Amino acid sequence: MDWFYIGSLALASMLTLQLSDRRHWVIGHLGIVAVVGLLIAAYRAFSAQADPLWQLLIVGLKILAYGLLPLVTLIVAISFVRYSYRLIRKEGWHFHYSLLAIVGILLIGMLTLAALNFSSWQDERLWQLLGLAFLLTAFFVFSFLAYLVVCVTTRLGWRHQLDAIIVLGAGLMPDGRPTRSLSYRLKAAAKLYHRQRTKYHQRLVIVVSGGQGADEVVAESTAMRRYLMAIGVPRDAILEENQSTTTRENLIFSHRLLVQRQPLYRAVFVTNGYHVLRANIFARQLHLNLTGIGARTPFYYLPFAMFREYLALIVMYRWTNFIAVIVLTGLYGWLLVR
Numbered sequence: 001m002d003w004f005y006i007g008s009l010a011l012a013s014m015l016t017l018q019l020s021d022r023r024h025w026v027i028g029h030l031g032i033v034a035v036v037g038l039l040i041a042a043y044r045a046f047s048a049q050a051d052p053l054w055q056l057l058i059v060g061l062k063i064l065a066y067g068l069l070p071l072v073t074l075i076v077a078i079s080f081v082r083y084s085y086r087l088i089r090k091e092g093w094h095f096h097y098s099l100l101a102i103v104g105i106l107l108i109g110m111l112t113l114a115a116l117n118f119s120s121w122q123d124e125r126l127w128q129l130l131g132l133a134f135l136l137t138a139f140f141v142f143s144f145l146a147y148l149v150v151c152v153t154t155r156l157g158w159r160h161q162l163d164a165i166i167v168l169g170a171g172l173m174p175d176g177r178p179t180r181s182l183s184y185r186l187k188a189a190a191k192l193y194h195r196q197r198t199k200y201h202q203r204l205v206i207v208v209s210g211g212q213g214a215d216e217v218v219a220e221s222t223a224m225r226r227y228l229m230a231i232g233v234p235r236d237a238i239l240e241e242n243q244s245t246t247t248r249e250n251l252i253f254s255h256r257l258l259v260q261r262q263p264l265y266r267a268v269f270v271t272n273g274y275h276v277l278r279a280n281i282f283a284r285q286l287h288l289n290l291t292g293i294g295a296r297t298p299f300y301y302l303p304f305a306m307f308r309e310y311l312a313l314i315v316m317y318r319w320t321n322f323i324a325v326i327v328l329t330g331l332y333g334w335l336l337v338r
Contacts, residue, residue: 007037022154023280028146074111080104083303100307132332144310150277161200164267165189166254169210169220176217178227180298181272186227188295189270193233209241209250248282255288272297274306278313
């Protein structure tokens with residue numbers, strides 16, 4: 001297998017998509033394949049010419065890596081459980097706050113079974129089942145890393161003049177004030193608004209998008225408008241879209257509002273960094289010429305937010321992931337019976 005060719009092809013495909021339309025999750029997958037392929041190619045080229053001392057060092061590093069992998073997995077699993085516990089203590093009980101803990105417990109269970117089977121049971125069928133479990137875990141880790149890569153690449157190379165900035169809603173506090181995550185979105189939008197005004201000296205608008213939930217005292221758009229005015233954005237530069245209840249509706253209704261004012265508008269939407277990819281995918285599916293800009297997320301909330309967003313992406317592409325799991329399981333079974 002020519003890893004240099006695979007890595008180069010993946011890198012070229014990634015750059016092509018990044019430059020043409022960055023709103024694809026596959027960009028992250030291609031990026032990881034490119035890095036892994038080129039690193040393996042470089043390793044093979046180096047190890048084939050290395051002297052015996054370097055060969056010994058490479059073997060030692062391999063052994064160290066294989067030994068550390070279970071330990072790192074265990075540390076990550078325990079961190080998941082601890083993080084869920086602290087988040088529930090801070091925010092109160094919600095089932096979705098326990099999802100990371102469930103994943104951590106499953107990983108600990110897999111490692112425990114592997115250790116017991118290695119030390120005592122030596123059950124071949126259990127090894128086979130554990131092998132499949134670790135293979136599928138590696139697949140979902142790979143797709144999660146691809147999500148992280150796209151969270152970075154979607155921010156690269158964006159610079160142009162705008163007619164509008166759309167801020168996606170994100171819930172309110174019980175007293176009607178924006179949540180901390182939403183306040184970061186609004187601050188990022190205000191900063192971008194002032195930067196555009198300073199650079200291009202042209203009028204632009206901020207569309208605040210969000211309806212009123214059953215547990216909210218005002219519409220999200222109203223709270224967002226008040227917040228923007230309090231941090232220095234003029235009232236006449238703010239448009240309210242107060243009907244949407246989902247990200248898709250945020251984009252659709254904001255687009256309708258803007259196209260009435262200017263059919264060929266240039267706009268971006270602002271959301272938290274972890275949410276940009278999925279919102280970008282919605283915009284691409286809706287054939288809207290919109291891309292996202294990521295705002296900060298409260299640090300304590302970030303691991304949970306990214307994991308929940310990843311699960312939402314898995315659900316969005318559920319059939320693709322289901323087919324991938326079936327294919328991997330079939331290949332694994334085929335290799336076992338060969």
